[in-house]
Amino acid sequence: MDDLIYKKAVFYVMSGTGNTYRVSRWIEETVNRDKTETKVVMIEDADFNKDFNHSNDLLLGLLFPTHGFMPPWSMIKFLFRIPKRSDLPVMCVATRGALKIGSLHIPGASGFAAFFAAIVMFLKGYRVKAIFSLDMPSNFINFHWGLHPKNVDKISKRSQHRLKLLIPRIFNGQRILFTRNNLWEILWCVLLLWLVPLLPIAYLIIARMFMAKVMFSNNDCVGCGMCARNCPNNAILMKKIGSKKHPYWTYHCENCLRCMGYCKKKAVEAGHSWAVLLYFITSIPIISFVWVWLHEALNFFPVKSGYLTIEAVYVFNFLLYIVYFLSAVFLSYWIFWYLIRFPFFNSFFSLTTLTHYYRRYHQPETKVKHLVSKKNKSADARDSSVNRKAAMPS
Template identity: 35%
Template sequence: MNKATIYFHSGTGNSFRVARWMAETAQAHGVGGEVLSIHRKEAASEPVGDRVERGEEAPPRQPDGPACDGDWVALVAPAHAFTASWAMLKFALRMERGQGRQAAIVLTRAGTKFGKRRFPGLEGTGCYVLAGILAAKGYRVRGTLGVDMPSNWTQLHPGFAEPAAADIIEHAKAKTKEFTAQIVTGRRCLGGWLGLVLGILLLPVTVAYLAGGRFLLGKIFFASPRCTGCGQCARTCPNGSIRMIGWRRKRPYWSMTCQNCMRCMAYCPECAVEAGWSWAALLYYTLSVPGVWLMGTYLLPHLPAAIAGNKWTLAVIGYLWWLVSMAVAYALFQLLLRIPPIHWLFTLTTPTHVFRRYHEPETSLEDLQ
């Protein structure tokens, strides 16, 4: 083994930091380590700003290039709804054949701390789904690991205070370095079996999230009146899911490709990105009551009998109707936010406007870019 290539998907820096720890440990054992974003296809081991200041331009790299004998590949990503993030799943499916190349999988999960006690998150099926994909492509999976980093789900709860976050990170660092040392020295370290069992039991939650929940969560974001229209969120979104729209004053608009990575919320210089709790309740009601009534009144009676009598066809039509209804409702919501009293009403009725934001303390936007 002479080189480690570590691909990461990270919104707030947790997975990026784990990837860097893995590269550092590999280098300490005489194995070259390179950290690459699955989105930018260039080395992330050095901040982009440093290269620009020197007048250098790193040539773009192709992360899913042909495998090389003796090289080791690692995938590092957050766990979303008890499996790997959708972006990393797609990346793994697009990777080239492994040709016997060694591989490791690490998922960062939502670690928490209350008082003096730390509580683990749950990676669920994520490690072994990715391991299965890589094994089918001819990689030899040597290790899987779920590692706790501070939970960044600021849609739901405030970010942890600095001492609690630092404690979780310090324990994650030790665990990651121990795992990486075992892999680069030729040992197997296939962990996360309990997480896999629990993930299988929670599979309905995972499927619901991938099929609809991730779209719904992306459609509760909006910018509060504190937004200056700087456009940082749109420029740095790893999935290109945010557009700046408006006539005189542009504001961010989240599309259906949002993966809830929390980067926009974590790094907004004005803390203006909100997750609307009151809007989420209204959206759920709109999709559940008026949306179903409209479908039953104006769509279903006009379907051919062969389609209307097939429950699977009706399920697909209902799903598509739900997605379209959600997109239309969100567009109308964004128009309503142009009215200042309504804008303030939705801002003040969500607790996220007072939540502490979180991103990995040592990770800047330039690192992630």
């Protein structure tokens, strides 16, 4: 690695539970040994004018986790915010969730995630030099158990080793595009497009509408507000219930699971029993009731009597369902939030939730302060100094 082509690098990072942040630090360690000037910037702190202010030997890195085979919402928005630039080389990296069961290593699948970033950057005039996805211990613990530390270590070591081989090649100017790893991701893309063509887009919407609305804090929550302060999307409001404050999840949550992974009291749950109930509430065949009512009250047969075409009835049904779905999700969460303030209901939903029994996950070497945007940190410092002043006797 004597004559590296890229002597400088800026890595823009989005990371929920620290995996992607750690990967950016591992890359930094690999190239810093050869005196490359690197900078890791959380996407909330990006300052394009300052960061891009260098010479031809700069490589731009975009690193983010996979959420439902796509980049997370905040990363997608960030990609669209990046200014157009001609010819700046870029590397797109998606971390993905791997599992290990005994000696069996189950790789994750990033699907469209890294390709999506690469296409946006290409359309903005950047030179896409490398696209790859990297296995990290899966943090998706609202869907499966948290990995044992031994398995976390094994998956991480494997990825570190892979980076040691890959990164020098990229910094030496080799293109990393047509690889076995990308073939694996293309196979996933083809499979998904064939099975459920709109899955990635549907996931982005459903996760936002549904998954955030099953999060709650259990009776162990002490109302410290750490989850709210460290949320990358400011998606948690601390609301007063009785004598203490509790976190309330808003629609800004994109399910990065930082709050769940870093809560010291293990108090953040993704309510499975509540999700099942919510599923039934939102899938009540409301349209059938409406048609039966219209028929009984008004003797209304729209298709038969020629008032509406069958297509118009379908569109009406669909719109009605959307209106019902949105109001049902909204109202149910409100009722749910009211119920969980009572220890009995809170215990019921906690004990019937699998996350209650799962180990939590965050990347072991990464502290939450590493992930929090500098802006948030300074706002926090300001707040606490104001609070300290307010607490001082006058």
